[in-house]
Amino acid sequence: MKKCFGILLLCLFAFNACEKDDFCTTTPVTPNLVIRFYDKDDITAVKSVPRLSVIAQSKTDSLISTRTLDSIAIPLxxxxSETVYLLKMNDAEGNLADNKVDTLTITYTPEEDYISRSCGFRYVFDDVTLTVTNSWIERLSNNSIPEINHQIQSHVQIFH
Structure with a gap:
């Protein structure tokens, strides 16, 4: 009887020590800043940027290099508390004289967002402020965003 009780007690402790598997079933992502480009004369018309390059300040590699796009998603x-990008547009392929470069400065307050033990943390960006030098960019739809916590739709529109 003592042996059965000992084996039963040992099994109870063994199964009690097991931990439930904890897998990250969601895909929490630190959101990117999503920008959509529009025509400055017709604010409802999406307008692609010819040969767009996006380069982080003080970096030599491009995030996006000479692609014609109507929207981009750039990481912060x-x-x-600040990220600076150079947005370069070239009207004529291969002609450096036609390069038009604007500097997009994004300031924000990063905040860690706890998802779960298995998924960990992601960043959410609060009090986002955007400023741009005006070379080929005419204006922004808004200069401030209360919070960036998704990348489902565009956060700001650039008119050019």
Whole structure:
């Protein structure tokens, strides 16, 4: 009887020590800043940017290089309170004299958002402010965004 009780007690402790598997079933992503480009004369018309390049300040590699796009999603640095990008448009292929470069400065307050033990953290960006030098960019739809916590739709529209 003592042996059965001992084996039963051992089994009870063994099964009690097991931990439920904890897999991240969601895909929490630190959201990118989503920008959509529009025609400055017809604010409802989407307008692609010819040969767009996006380069982070003080970097040599491009995030996007000479592609014609009507929208982009660019990452923000969760370990800093400011991210600066150079947005370069070229009207004629291969002609450096036709390059038009604007500087997009994004300031924000990064905040860690706890998802779960298995998924970990992601960053959410609060009090986002955008400023741009005007070379080929005419204006922004808004200069401030209360919070960036998704990348489902565009956060800001650029008119050019």
């Amino acid at each position: 640095n969760g370990l800093a």
